[in-house]
Amino acid sequence: MNILAIETSCDETSAAVVCGQGGIPVLLSNIVSSQIPLHQKYGGVVPEVAARAHIENILPVIEEAIKEAKIKLSDINYLAVTEGPGLIGSLVVGVETAKALSLALNIPVLPINHLEGHIYANFQGVNLKFPLVALLVSGGHTLLIYMKSHLSYKVIGKTRDDAAGEAFDKGARLMGLGYPGGPIISKMALEGDENAYTFPMIDLTPEPKRNDKGFLEKQKLSMDYSFSGLKTALLNIIKKKKPKTEKGISDLSASYQKAIIDNLIQNSLRAIDLYHPKTFILSGGVAANRSLREILKVEIESTDKKVKFVIPPFELCTDNAGMIGIAAWYTIRLKRTIKNNNFTAEPNLVLK
Numbered sequence: 001m002n003i004l005a006i007e008t009s010c011d012e013t014s015a016a017v018v019c020g021q022g023g024i025p026v027l028l029s030n031i032v033s034s035q036i037p038l039h040q041k042y043g044g045v046v047p048e049v050a051a052r053a054h055i056e057n058i059l060p061v062i063e064e065a066i067k068e069a070k071i072k073l074s075d076i077n078y079l080a081v082t083e084g085p086g087l088i089g090s091l092v093v094g095v096e097t098a099k100a101l102s103l104a105l106n107i108p109v110l111p112i113n114h115l116e117g118h119i120y121a122n123f124q125g126v127n128l129k130f131p132l133v134a135l136l137v138s139g140g141h142t143l144l145i146y147m148k149s150h151l152s153y154k155v156i157g158k159t160r161d162d163a164a165g166e167a168f169d170k171g172a173r174l175m176g177l178g179y180p181g182g183p184i185i186s187k188m189a190l191e192g193d194e195n196a197y198t199f200p201m202i203d204l205t206p207e208p209k210r211n212d213k214g215f216l217e218k219q220k221l222s223m224d225y226s227f228s229g230l231k232t233a234l235l236n237i238i239k240k241k242k243p244k245t246e247k248g249i250s251d252l253s254a255s256y257q258k259a260i261i262d263n264l265i266q267n268s269l270r271a272i273d274l275y276h277p278k279t280f281i282l283s284g285g286v287a288a289n290r291s292l293r294e295i296l297k298v299e300i301e302s303t304d305k306k307v308k309f310v311i312p313p314f315e316l317c318t319d320n321a322g323m324i325g326i327a328a329w330y331t332i333r334l335k336r337t338i339k340n341n342n343f344t345a346e347p348n349l350v351l352k
């Protein structure tokens with residue numbers, strides 16, 4: 001079974017070919033054409049520019065994915081495409097291309113949730129044990145998700161304001177470092193002292209309440225996130241005394257990055273305590289952050305819970321069609337309903 005997957009939810013035009021080998025999905029190709037240089041001069045993704053670039057890139061990217069997989073168009077059995085969430089103008093290019101190919105080749109097309117794709121980036125070439133907890137950290141989302149089995153999602157923690165990737169991107173903008181913020185801050189942080197500046201830990205657990213008898217009742221620990229406070233703390237530091245030297249900016253980058261990571265880890269450990277997963281996976285663009293990967297691994301492996309910690313290879317963390325193809329492979333294998341062309345791009349699609 002060969003699946004041609006297409007992903008155009010934001011600023012990467014991507015196509016991939018996935019097939020099954022020994023009962024697990026394997027990537028035969030995964031081509032990503034990044035638009036980052038196009039958007040850099042604006043300091044962020046410009047939706048109209050992104051949509052136009054997708055239109056120009058999509059067919060060459062698909063051709064390259066098929067060529068690299070060493071198959072022919074007629075060898076494809078299924079199409080898969082990101083249905084949402086994402087930028088409407090970007091999503092539409094992928095969805096309409098997939099539908100047109102579906103008609104031309106007379107094969108079904110599966111709409112896939114982009115967030116599901118990020119999670120399934122961890123399932124390339126391996127079988128993972130359930131129950132599982134996933135920390136999904138991207139430019140638009142920060143979610144802790146409990147999965148008791150394949151394709152079953154319960155959101156147990158989410159951000160109430162900015163996403164973790166957004167915290168990196170906005171932080172970099174405040175420090176005048178450019179776009180995208182995550183890779184730049186993590187590079188600057190390499191030479192910095194992470195204890196040079198202090199940032200708050202954010203705990204959204206409600207205050208204890210009194211019950212009918214007047215006794216204090218403990219509240220359940222919150223697994224929700226909030227990153228806007230860190231951004232404000234950063235702004236206050238910059239307003240008070242903006243570091244002028246390269247070393248000063250490195251120190252501030254390292255301290256800010258550490259604050260984001262500490263907050264991500266706090267709730268991840270709470271999720272492990274509460275849900276006893278066999279596997280903990282990290283996913284999304286921010287999962288490409290080396291410090292987060294290293295520190296989370298040490299923290300999780302030092303609990304006494306025997307949780308297997310899994311991270312995708314770097315190229316599967318940020319947006320790519322390979323992850324969409326892997327999610328589609330499980331969708332077909334587990335026979336979840338295939339909508340077959342009767343769908344449209346959904347910019348606000350949720351995970352359920």
Ligand code: KG4
Pocket residue numbers: 010137138139140141164165166168169180181182183186284285286287288289290317318319
């Ligand atoms: O998953 P993704 O490619 O797109 C969305 O679905 O949003 O994630 C993009 C986000 C951006 O906010 C970017 O700054 C962040 O991932 N990112 C990183 C790193 N690489 C990308 N954040 C921290 N460290 C990195 N190395």
Ligand code: ZN
Pocket residue numbers: 114118138139284285318319
């Ligand atoms: Zn993404």
